[in-house]
Amino acid sequence: xxxxxxxxxxxxxxxxxxxxxxxxxxxxxxxxxxxxxxxxxxxxxxxxxxxxxxxxxxxxxxxxxxxxxxxxxxxxxxxxxxxxxxxxxxxxxxxxxxxxxxxxxxxxxx
Amino acid sequence: xxxxxxxxxxxxxxxxxxxxxxxxxxxxxxxxxxxxxxxxxxxxxxxxxxxxxxxxxxxxxxxxxxxxxxxxxxxxxxxxxxxxxxxxxxxxxxxxxxxxxxxxxxxxxxxxxxxxxxxx
Numbered sequence: 001x002x003x004x005x006x007x008x009x010x011x012x013x014x015x016x017x018x019x020x021x022x023x024x025x026x027x028x029x030x031x032x033x034x035x036x037x038x039x040x041x042x043x044x045x046x047x048x049x050x051x052x053x054x055x056x057x058x059x060x061x062x063x064x065x066x067x068x069x070x071x072x073x074x075x076x077x078x079x080x081x082x083x084x085x086x087x088x089x090x091x092x093x094x095x096x097x098x099x100x101x102x103x104x105x106x107x108x109x110x
Numbered sequence: 111x112x113x114x115x116x117x118x119x120x121x122x123x124x125x126x127x128x129x130x131x132x133x134x135x136x137x138x139x140x141x142x143x144x145x146x147x148x149x150x151x152x153x154x155x156x157x158x159x160x161x162x163x164x165x166x167x168x169x170x171x172x173x174x175x176x177x178x179x180x181x182x183x184x185x186x187x188x189x190x191x192x193x194x195x196x197x198x199x200x201x202x203x204x205x206x207x208x209x210x211x212x213x214x215x216x217x218x219x220x221x222x223x224x225x226x227x228x229x230x
Contacts (some may be wrong), residue, residue, distance in 0.1 A: 002154060033185055035216040037155075044207055044223060045155065050216035088155055092215040099145075099215060101155040 005027060006089060006102035013110050017077040020105045022089035024070050028100050032092040034072040036065055039086045039104075048087070049074060076107075084109045111204075112136035114208050119224030122198055128156055130193040132208030140164060140186040143211040146193050148204035149223075151223060158206070176202075179217055198228045 006026040012018040022034065033052045037045035047056050049065035052072060052086045072091075076083055089102040118130040132144060145160040155221040159172040170182050179198075185189040191208060205223040212218035 003126060037217075044220035045217075046220070047212070047216055047218045050213060050218075056218065090155075090215075090217075094213045096157075096173060098157045098160065098173060099217075100157070101147075 002101065002103040003024055003093065004089060004091065004100050004102040006087075006105045008103065009106050009108065011108040011110055012076075012079045014079055014081060016079045017075060018079055018107065019076075020087050020089075021073060022072040022074070022102050024072075024087065024091055024100070027095045028070075028091040028093040029067065030070040031094060034067050034073045035090045036063075036094070037088045039088065041086075045088060061074045068086065079109055081109045083107060111123075114210065114219055114221035116206060116208055116221040116224035119206065119226045121227045121229065123230050124198060124200055124228055126198050126228070127194070127196045128198065128226060130195070130206055130208075130226070132191040132193070132221060134189045134191075134210075137210075139189040144182075144184065144191040145209050145211055145217065146182065146206060147209055147217070148206045148226075150201075150204040153204075156204075158193070160211070195226070198226075200228050202226060203228045 035069045036049040038048045039045040046059045052067040053065045090099050093100040111221045115133045120127050146158040148158050159182050162169045179196050181194040207223045208221045210219040211216040
């Protein structure tokens with residue numbers, strides 16, 4: 001059971017905008033930035049958003065992140081079939097003194 | 111090409127030991143902290159531990175689930191980090207990734223993972 005909570009699943013149709021939420025506590029999201037990772041089956045996670053709202057080079061601007069208090073969200077606009085994957089949020093936890101990950105959200109493109 | 115490559119996984123009996131390697135290439139390995147993250151089949155990501163750079167004293171940290179059983183070291187001359195796992199339990203069965211810490215707390219480079227199975 002993760003200390004950071006994500007919905008296990010999300011879905012949308014092509015072209016739609018979807019959001020994935022991530023809820024934590026004062027020791028993690030409340031006091032540190034949030035990162036998002038995307039993982040396709042059988043492959044390693046890939047950094048999608050860092051510092052809550054920054055995109056690494058090469059990540060399309062269809063992906064955006066935000067944070068407020070102890071919650072964060074990832075938004076994907078112009079949903080495409082290739083966006084179907086597992087998405088994980090993560091934040092440093094001051095109590096653990098290491099990163100904590102959400103349980104992951106499986107995004108399905110209908 | 112910037113990459114991390116893990117090796118050393120395998121099948122081990124409960125109570126046994128295994129040492130994983132993480133070989134880096136394409137970047138200045140010595141300047142980065144290296145973390146290990148594991149993923150049990152069909153499950154989420156779990157942080158396993160980290161080792162900082164020489165400039166930060168090569169300090170290590172671990173979560174309670176592996177503290178006292180796992181150790182991390184590195185050889186900057188070989189651009190390689192290691193995860194020594196002792197007193198292995200069945201619940202340690204997972205795909206183990208090494209990853210590079212970028213900025214304050216994001217992991218920007220990941221290896222392909224190496225599978226560890228703990229079973230009798």
